[in-house]
Amino acid sequence: MKLVVRNDDRAVAAMTARLIADLVKARPDCVLGLATGRTMERVYGELVGISAAEGLDFSRCRTFNLDEYIGLPPGSVHSYRTYMNEHLFSRIDIPIGNTMLPDGSAADLVAEAARYEDAIRRAGGIDLQLVGIGETGHIGFNEPLSPFTSRTRDITLAPGTRRQNAALFDGDIDAVPQRALTMGVGTILEARRIVLVATGSAKASILAQAVEGPVTSMISATALHFHQDTLAIVDEDVARHLG
Numbered sequence: 160m161k162l163v164v165r166n167d168d169r170a171v172a173a174m175t176a177r178l179i180a181d182l183v184k185a186r187p188d189c190v191l192g193l194a195t196g197r198t199m200e201r202v203y204g205e206l207v208g209i210s211a212a213e214g215l216d217f218s219r220c221r222t223f224n225l226d227e228y229i230g231l232p233p234g235s236v237h238s239y240r241t242y243m244n245e246h247l248f249s250r251i252d253i254p255i256g257n258t259m260l261p262d263g264s265a266a267d268l269v270a271e272a273a274r275y276e277d278a279i280r281r282a283g284g285i286d287l288q289l290v291g292i293g294e295t296g297h298i299g300f301n302e303p304l305s306p307f308t309s310r311t312r313d314i315t316l317a318p319g320t321r322r323q324n325a326a327l328f329d330g331d332i333d334a335v336p337q338r339a340l341t342m343g344v345g346t347i348l349e350a351r352r353i354v355l356v357a358t359g360s361a362k363a364s365i366l367a368q369a370v371e372g373p374v375t376s377m378i379s380a381t382a383l384h385f386h387q388d389t390l391a392i393v394d395e396d397v398a399r400h401l402g
């Protein structure tokens with residue numbers, strides 16, 4: 160794993176967005192793996208800015224998101240589909256049919272997980288996968304004890320994750336779904352390049368554990384040590400806790 164430190168969350172977002180923009184320019188038919196959450200809001204803000212300024216062409220690009228909540232009503236403002244539409248897809252020129260998220264409202268979640276894996280495979284795999292890190296050490300929603308070989312599946316969210324995400328549900332932890340469909344750790348590790356983004360002091364301790372090890376399925380992000388091309392981009396608030 161390589162690590163770069165930038166001054167603040169804005170600089171982290173700018174560098175991350177630049178990596179994505181450069182890939183889209185070099186390979187207009189690239190396959191992007193995307194994430195949601197507060198960290199990525201700034202990344203997508205920067206990417207939208209670059210796209211407008213430099214006329215990025217996303218028309219042949221395809222995207223696969225890491226995860227989606229299970230059990231939200233269709234069109235919910237809290238769904239990751241809504242998040243992605245608002246923060247990115249409606250603001251760049253990507254055809255909405257090229258944007259994929261697992262369907263958390265599918266009647267048969269096992270079949271939906273298999274369909275999602277198959278869609279990623281048929282797209283030729285993911286060129287660049289963006290990941291954040293949760294306070295439980297998750298990547299995607301791979302909570303502690305997720306096997307490093309795990310594939311897309313239905314998972315029960317850890318209480319710490321539901322607390323972390325309650326802010327996006329007006330602070331109401333009971334409104335945060337109990338389950339999600341998530342790419343597995345094994346799915347994520349198959350991406351050709353992985354970019355891990357972490358900002359803010361709340362992430363400092365878990366990021367230090369992820370980067371400095373030991374490798375353990377109690378912290379899914381430590382699986383990234385098995386990947387050949389992972390870049391972690393962090394701000395000073397996070398880096399202060401590194402050894």
Ligand code: F6R
Nearest residue numbers: 194195196197198291292293299
């Ligand atoms: C979101 C996802 C999660 C988040 C992580 C950090 O699609 O898969 O792993 O990246 O929980 O979330 P924030 O950025 O809100 O702290």
